[in-house]
Amino acid sequence: MIKVDIEIKLKTYHDRQLLKIKKQFTTGSITKILGPSGSGKTTLLKMIAGLASPKNGTIVVDGITWFDAERKINLSPQKRHTGFVFQSYALFPNMTVQQHLEYGTTDADWIKRLVKLGQLDKFIDHKPDHLSGGQQQRLAILRALAIKPKLLLMDEPFSALDSKMKTKLIAELKPLIKQLGITTIIVSHNLQELELFEGEVMDFEGLS
Amino acid sequence: MDLSPIWLTLKLAGITTLLLLLVGLPFAWWLSRGRSFIKLIIEAIITMPLVLPPSVLGFYLLLAFSPQHGLGKWLHDTFDVQLVFSFPGLILASVIYSMPFMVGPVKSALQQLPASLAEASYTLGKTEWQTFRYVLLPNIKPSLLTAAVLTFAHTLGEFGVVLMIGGNIPGVTRVASIAVYDSVEKMDYASANNYSLILFSITFILVMAVFIFNKYQAKGPLA
Numbered sequence: 537m538i539k540v541d542i543e544i545k546l547k548t549y550h551d552r553q554l555l556k557i558k559k560q561f562t563t564g565s566i567t568k569i570l571g572p573s574g575s576g577k578t579t580l581l582k583m584i585a586g587l588a589s590p591k592n593g594t595i596v597v598d599g600i601t602w603f604d605a606e607r608k609i610n611l612s613p614q615k616r617h618t619g620f621v622f623q624s625y626a627l628f629p630n631m632t633v634q635q636h637l638e639y640g641t642t643d644a645d646w647i648k649r650l651v652k653l654g655q656l657d658k659f660i661d662h663k664p665d666h667l668s669g670g671q672q673q674r675l676a677i678l679r680a681l682a683i684k685p686k687l688l689l690m691d692e693p694f695s696a697l698d699s700k701m702k703t704k705l706i707a708e709l710k711p712l713i714k715q716l717g718i719t720t721i722i723v724s725h726n727l728q729e730l731e732l733f734e735g736e737v738m739d740f741e742g743l744s
Numbered sequence: 745m746d747l748s749p750i751w752l753t754l755k756l757a758g759i760t761t762l763l764l765l766l767v768g769l770p771f772a773w774w775l776s777r778g779r780s781f782i783k784l785i786i787e788a789i790i791t792m793p794l795v796l797p798p799s800v801l802g803f804y805l806l807l808a809f810s811p812q813h814g815l816g817k818w819l820h821d822t823f824d825v826q827l828v829f830s831f832p833g834l835i836l837a838s839v840i841y842s843m844p845f846m847v848g849p850v851k852s853a854l855q856q857l858p859a860s861l862a863e864a865s866y867t868l869g870k871t872e873w874q875t876f877r878y879v880l881l882p883n884i885k886p887s888l889l890t891a892a893v894l895t896f897a898h899t900l901g902e903f904g905v906v907l908m909i910g911g912n913i914p915g916v917t918r919v920a921s922i923a924v925y926d927s928v929e930k931m932d933y934a935s936a937n938n939y940s941l942i943l944f945s946i947t948f949i950l951v952m953a954v955f956i957f958n959k960y961q962a963k964g965p966l967a
């Protein structure tokens with residue numbers, strides 16, 4: 537169980553807005569976060585991953601406090617062990633597909649399985665520059681899964697995929713997420729994009 | 745023609761570049777991460793050799809390294825090390841003088857990398873050092889090479905600081921730029937021309953090599 541009770545300071549064009557989020561994510565569940573650009577969706581993911589700090593509040597995961605503003609507890613991203621799929625992919629230009637996955641895990645069988653899942657077998661020695669947008673996005677997802685995370689945070693993870701590839705990838709991703717018992721939070725501004733995932737919807741529009 | 749000033753210059757430039765790669769890279773990395781008033785002051789100090797007359801820097805280094813005062817006295821009394829009019833003194837002065845040529849480009853390159861690269865590495869459980877070594881550093885190769893070559897070339901051309909700290913001791917501190925000056929003073933224009941031509945050629949080749957390498961990098965895939 538992930539318990540998030542935080543206050544986020546959001547910078548807007550004119551001023552700063554305080555966003556209060558109180559939410560529980562059940563272990564193994566899939567939550568779809570919807571909302572317009574700039575509503576704080578990505579910021580929430582980054583705060584859960586430890587890449588940004590909330591102004592106030594607590595984040596407790598399976599009874600372990602990851603963040604507590606009052607008690608000055610703030611676990612590093614390395615210790616939180618969350619799989620993170622960045623909207624910009626954040627792939628390493630110097631690494632091939634294989635090296636990306638090896639950077640996250642030494643489990644050769646797991647790497648093979650991931651490569652197969654993402655249909656990147658033929659591109660194993662390619663660097664991101666030589667991959668299409670869809671292939672890059674798949675690699676970003678595979679890299680996040682490489683560490684076998686207990687919590688998977690995905691920021692607009694399917695935006696660059698065509699509908700056929702999206703359907704296929706999600707169909708194979710879902711049992712994997714279930715098998716590994718990964719709690720998943722997916723951010724998108726497009727509800728249709730997430731239709732293939734069954735799960736609770738959390739709408740950021742109007743949150744304050 | 746006495747080639748020892750050329751070899752001494754190349755040795756000085758090589759050691760200075762190597763030391764600045766070791767010291768300057770972590771320093772540039774530290775400066776590139778976040779902002780603080782202390783960092784601002786340190787960066788301003790590092791940048792000073794770019795704008796300060798070399799003789800001014802050389803004068804203060806001469807005072808600092810002097811065995812009669814402060815740091816120089818402590819080094820002399822404790823370790824029996826004399827920095828003034830010695831090759832180690834030249835190295836230290838060159839490291840300080842060429843620091844902005846290494847730190848500046850590397851810091852800028854690191855700041856231009858998307859923050860998400862390091863963040864992705866952290867979420868994969870990698871430490872800051874591993875992230876720097878395996879993700880950040882390989883992705884600023886062109887800037888790294890430019891910084892190293894600029895540092896090397898800048899050290900080749902040092903004159904004011906070298907003259908103040910090292911003087912003109914053959915085989916010890918008489919580098920090529922000093923040899924050019926010395927030859928002109930003696931009206932030996934042929935030697936001055938030879939030293940100048942060698943320095944010019946080496947520097948030109950180095951700068952051309954950087955241009956060619958960077959052009960290739962811009963056209964081709966990130967290595």
